[in-house]
Amino acid sequence: MAKHTSGNILGIDIGGSGIKGAPVNVETGELLAERIRIPTPQPSTPQAVAEVVAEIARRFNWTGPIGCTFPAVVQHGVTLSAANVDKAWIGTPAEDLFEQATGCPVTVINDADAAALGEVAFGAGQGRKGLVLMLTFGTGIGSGLVLDGRLIPNSELGHLQLNGKEVEPWASDRTRERDELSWEKWAKRVQKYLEHLEMLFTPDLFILGGGVSKKADKFKSLLNTKAELVIAELQNNAGIAGAALAAHFANKGQTMDKGLDVTPELEAKPKPKPRAKPTSTRKGVAVEAVEPLEPAIVEPVEIVEPPVEPVEVVEPPVEAVEPVEVVVTTPKKPATPRRKTTPVPVAPVVAPEGEDVTPPLEPVVTENTVEEAAVEENTVEENTVEEAAVEENTVEVMEVPTSESSETPLEGVE
Ligand code: BGC
Numbered sequence: 001m002a003k004h005t006s007g008n009i010l011g012i013d014i015g016g017s018g019i020k021g022a023p024v025n026v027e028t029g030e031l032l033a034e035r036i037r038i039p040t041p042q043p044s045t046p047q048a049v050a051e052v053v054a055e056i057a058r059r060f061n062w063t064g065p066i067g068c069t070f071p072a073v074v075q076h077g078v079t080l081s082a083a084n085v086d087k088a089w090i091g092t093p094a095e096d097l098f099e100q101a102t103g104c105p106v107t108v109i110n111d112a113d114a115a116a117l118g119e120v121a122f123g124a125g126q127g128r129k130g131l132v133l134m135l136t137f138g139t140g141i142g143s144g145l146v147l148d149g150r151l152i153p154n155s156e157l158g159h160l161q162l163n164g165k166e167v168e169p170w171a172s173d174r175t176r177e178r179d180e181l182s183w184e185k186w187a188k189r190v191q192k193y194l195e196h197l198e199m200l201f202t203p204d205l206f207i208l209g210g211g212v213s214k215k216a217d218k219f220k221s222l223l224n225t226k227a228e229l230v231i232a233e234l235q236n237n238a239g240i241a242g243a244a245l246a247a248h249f250a251n252k253g254q255t256m257d258k259g260l261d262v263t264p265e266l267e268a269k270p271k272p273k274p275r276a277k278p279t280s281t282r283k284g285v286a287v288e289a290v291e292p293l294e295p296a297i298v299e300p301v302e303i304v305e306p307p308v309e310p311v312e313v314v315e316p317p318v319e320a321v322e323p324v325e326v327v328v329t330t331p332k333k334p335a336t337p338r339r340k341t342t343p344v345p346v347a348p349v350v351a352p353e354g355e356d357v358t359p360p361l362e363p364v365v366t367e368n369t370v371e372e373a374a375v376e377e378n379t380v381e382e383n384t385v386e387e388a389a390v391e392e393n394t395v396e397v398m399e400v401p402t403s404e405s406s407e408t409p410l411e412g413v414e
Helices: 044-057 093-103 109-121 173-178 183-202 211-222 235-251 370-377 379-393
Strands: 008-014 017-027 038-039 066-070 106-110 131-137 141-147 148-151 205-209 228-231 278-282 285-288
Touching: 008 044, 008 109, 008 235, 017 044, 017 235, 017 379, 044 066, 044 093, 044 106, 066 093, 066 109, 066 235, 093 106, 106 109, 106 235, 109 131, 109 148, 109 205, 109 211, 109 235, 131 183, 131 211, 173 211, 183 211, 205 211
Parallel strands: 008 066, 066 106, 131 205, 205 228
Antiparallel strands: 008 017, 017 038, 131 141, 141 148, 278 285
């Protein structure tokens, strides 16, 4: 049974095709148990996604803080855009929703922001000062800007325009796969994008992450930037680790609108060991070796919680390999009082071009837009990219029927 100890936070990464979670030691960034992955329900409505988030918390018997990524603009716990997810997310109070579903305090952060935090704290950008610009290439293009260890949230640079064209649908990894672009052709597009970003931001370091970062040997040598360019190290776990870190900061009173500051307590941190390759299989599912944790040599700086207790490694929930029915509709325990007590005004939506900029206050099922149709059209390619990534790293795969739809089209394609 997973035990919540101080210093451990459940990180959950919500993506277009999978929702992944594991408890994280926020001192080291290491996952304390094998990840659980549940396919993202289709349609990915707020209620359906919240049920999956609750199921992951339940699987770990989790009662402590949760950090959760979401692939959209997130301000004051409210999701304000929906480029690659159900449009009902625009204006949804995601933190409240997940807190009600799980009964735990939840912090929600943009997925690329979480990945950037994770990499700066524990990965390829560890200890880096100056301006770090993280880009994630997957279904969409995400960006995370970190200045001297402080996150500048919601930069959304995948929606920049280049020669009158939005970059995301032109240079994402999904587009590379869908249009069967050669690595050279795709890298040429990315190169143009990087040059544009250098012109605008003059970063000190680029970190390239997302699903495509696993294939860095195919394209890294084709990219040439003035700033140093490195490949993300945490790969599939950056979002989980970064989300947990964001929740950790939130618990310490830092707020996203002021930027999260990873510097004070993360300096002089040992580099995490490279993740283990899958070492065995069980019922055809890759099982990743759980490494013993390195001793934390981080100084106990102004942490209000007691020092980290010896970590209890969670036994893999063996039954998780069976299909699971999600029936979690009510919290296991009363919702934790909100940290924010004043109602938060929903800020104007800065929506990607072509999207409705009026956020509906209630989650509504909107009609398919051209963009959604495009997303549907690309479903197979998206799946191909993400599923490939999942195969390498994921331990548990479960199917979760949703109330909205019994179909799980993304699961059909391996
Ligand atoms: C969204 C971003 C997200 C990125 C990667 C974009 O379409 O607008 O919020 O970070 O995709 O998922």
